[in-house]
Amino acid sequence: MPLGLNMQINLVVCSLIGGVITGILFDIYRGIRGLNSIKILTIIEDMLFCVLIALIVFTFLLYTNYAFLTPYVYIFIIMAIILYFKFISKYFYNSEMLIAKLSYKLIRILLKNLLYPLKIIAYKITDKRK
Template identity: 75%
Template sequence: MPLQLSMQFNLVIYSLIAGIITGILFDMYRAIRGFSSIKILTIIEDILFWILAALIVFTFLLYTNYAFLTPYVYIFIVVAILLYLKLISRHFYSSEKIIIKFIAKIIRILLKNICYPLKIIAYKVTDKKK
């Protein structure tokens, strides 16, 4: 039995959204992973990422279009990923790196400010032995 036109339209839209979600996840993974010199570790990280991305996309498609996994769904997911990587990824990735650097700087400052009083206390405790 053929699907209704509105259902087919929703299928296409949700497939495109799933592709964009996959592209965003890939950019986030790329920013977090960085460049690893250990080849086997990189392979394991890549496999784990694609398993997680597949689970997220499948869950998204399950809730939005009852997991109709036709060839058209895969085609539209690939088209959305390619469009995302070609048009948006560069901007998203650069802003993501800026945000990560900012958060890392805040964490580093907080840790230094928290550790400084502890160092003073440790020096005072160890200095009393004289």
């Protein structure tokens, strides 16, 4: 029995959303992974990421369109990934890196300011000139 028009539109939209989710997760992974010099770790991380993405996309499709895995679903997921990387990825990745740098700077400043009184107390306790 052929699917109704509403179900077909739902399949297309959910496939496109699944592709965008895949692209966003890849950008997050790319930011976390950084530049690894150890090749075997990079290979293992990439394989684990692929498994994780497969599980996430399959679960998403299972809940949204009952896991109809037709060739069209894969085509629309690939199209969404390509469009995401072509138009959105550079902005998302740059903003992700900016947020990461600002968070790192904020944490570093907070730790320095919180540890400064402890350093003063430690220097006064260990001061041998008394």
